[in-house]
Amino acid sequence: MRMLDIPFTERLVPFGEGSNWSEFRRFSPTGKVPCLVDGELTIWDSLAIVEYLAESCPAIWPKAKEARAWARSAAAEMHSGFGALRSQCPMNCGLHIALGAMDDALRQDLDRLNELWQDGLSRFGGPWLAGEAFGAVDAFFAPAVFRAINYRLPLAPAAADYAQRILELPAMQEWLAAALAEPWREPGHEQEALQAGTLLEDRRRSPG
Secondary structure (H helix, E strand, O other): OOOOOOOOOOOOOOOOOOOOOOHHHHOOOOOOOOOEEEOOEEEEEHHHHHHHOOOOOOOHHHOEEEEEEEEHHHHHHHHHHOOHHHHHHOOOOOOOEOOOOOOHHHHHHHHHHHHHHHHHHHHHHEEEOOOOOOHHHHHOHHOOOOOHHHHOOOOOHHHHHHHHHHOHHHHHHHHHHHHHHOOOHHHHHHHHHHOOOOEEEEEEOOOO
């Protein structure tokens, strides 16, 4: 939404220790985030939000049929897949961690990530996954970019260049700066991230 200048007001609700069900259920039917509230409408789940926004902002998906089909498929794959990458490299913008031994499941996810990014870039000419314009498919892989960089995951040259382009976007830099400034810590998530490997750097402000 930031990249395509779709106006919105962000409401930040921090994760608490343990279950966030009761707190998040105040605005999200599933008790999960993200959730978009547009007037009397509530749209939950990131893929549903993207499709809802695309009804009034066609630039979210590519104009060309082939690119649009590929982008939707790739976004849906990220939405429902890459379980090993998610679980073994917990999302944390501020921690730089040298990953420990990579098991077969994570290696398979990483191989697929490299394959998918290189396929989109070569098929549609870049610089973004589905062609010249940044779109929803790139947004879906933005968390994977943070994971790849912060856990020092090996990327093929084209995929590494793409990850760097994503990271340098103003919206990504704003996201990173806001994440580093957050004072909140969730102990369970902290422990999961630290168990992934060896901590190299914690770039976040001190909590409290």
